[in-house]
Amino acid sequence: MSEIKVAILDLYDGVANEGMRGFRDILERYKVKHALNLSYQVFDVRKKAQVPGLEFDAYISSGGPGSPLDSEGTEWEKKYFQLIDKLEAHNQSADPKKKHVFFVCHSFQLMCRRYGLGEIGLRRSPSFGILPVHMTADGKTEQVFDGLNEPFYTVDSRSWQVINPDMEKIGRLGMTVLALEKERPYVDLPRAMMAIRFNKYFIATQFHPEADAVGMKLLLQREDKKDEVINEHGEAKYQEMIERLEDPDKIMHTQNTIIPNFLNEAILKYQHVEVTE
Template sequence: MTTNKPEIRIAILDLYDGIANEGMRGFQDILNRYRVQHGLNLSYQIFDVRRRCEMPDAKFDIYISSGGPGDPLISEGTEWEKKYFRLIEKLEDHNLSNNTDKKHTLFVCHSFQLMCRHYKLGDINMRRSPSFGVLPVNQTDAGASEPLFEGLFNPFYAVDSRSWQVINPNENRFKELGMQLVAIEKERPHIELPRAMMAVRYNDYFFATQFHPEADAGGMKALLLQDEKKNEVINEHGEVKYDEMLNHLNDPDKITHTQQILIPNFLDRAILSLHGAV
């Protein structure tokens, strides 16, 4: 029984705007599995941020902000985004205070782009064509000591799904804010384009990824077999690479490994700061 254990409350901010996705299921699967594995009194609540302008208060223990569709620039000034960044500011203020129960927050994909825009960490633009598939992600030198990457390979494999990207990291801004770029897009020697930022450590409690650490092999396979996604991958990477991606889904060292490592590492770290070791 877990009822005698202190409750751990997690807020999941759904930024998918009502669009069908695999991300929300992925987060819930990981949280449910983690709760059982560690025998925790862990609960989560989902907030429909963009479609219904729902927003959690600052009283949850842990926050996860999802990916989502569309241009991360045009939402500036919308009611939901104003509420979103008011929450972020409350969490930042809480973490800067003498409170010992720090609010750890994970930002994924669209949320990553919003936060990079908020902190002015780089240029946000639309890709020439969407990036979608199982792709390698390179850790930077700073990434070698990133706690959430402990147990991952370099490069590690993750699901990438984006039409927009953050490029040209502003090194002065990173230094000024004490933030670290911990992962970047795979090197493409035959293409003279900047490599996208793929993960950022904003501070001790805020971490963000452009890729989808919640994605699992089953959900990804279902997407790759859809005609639209199949054509996207083949147009961008070729049929050989498409077949390779399908094969990667059966490899336990690829996205399955990433899914089993990164978010659990995040939860370990967040819960340790709340109640001690899980």
């Protein structure tokens, strides 16, 4: 069986996080479930300006701290977008084996900035917790979301957001908005975009589909994060989030659904091509 190689683009800039462990856990489980000869390599994009070449079968680009605006013109970001340009060119070529990319949180924001899709700015207060996300009509027919509930629950952890999407431009570029943040009828603020399909091979989420109950519990029990949630949502919501960690239909279902569905599209279908030919 030929080796399948996945590149994980680490945009955490050396900051401790649970995201990278989440990606590794998902890939390890996927490898075992499908009996694949699968390996992955991590590239420290922001700290060391490391980027992979085109030799990987699939790419996952992580979240990360800080402003998605301030990195414009930096060496690492130039290299990052050069890679994206190369991947787009490859996918537009006659090569039958396309390169799929999943962008998470900070990567989502960078890509929205690159394409000029909406207004990127700081939230009035950070969003952190296990929160509902609502699928759009396009989201309900999205293969990567297949098997999710409406709404579905996931880990939302962001100080920045993309709002007021340019729907005319999004339509013209052949993109689709797949999900929006929870409805807040008591707050007169626009709802942030939470997921978008840029093209047939690039998909992005503002939330963290890699997050699991173990990592989230560790975070929620930290005093600073506990205070953040209580200040934003109240004590009752904090307790509800702790309870949601134990619910298999909430973030564990999301973790077991979205990125595995992406990998099915990015990897498995090409394996079947190799087997049948």
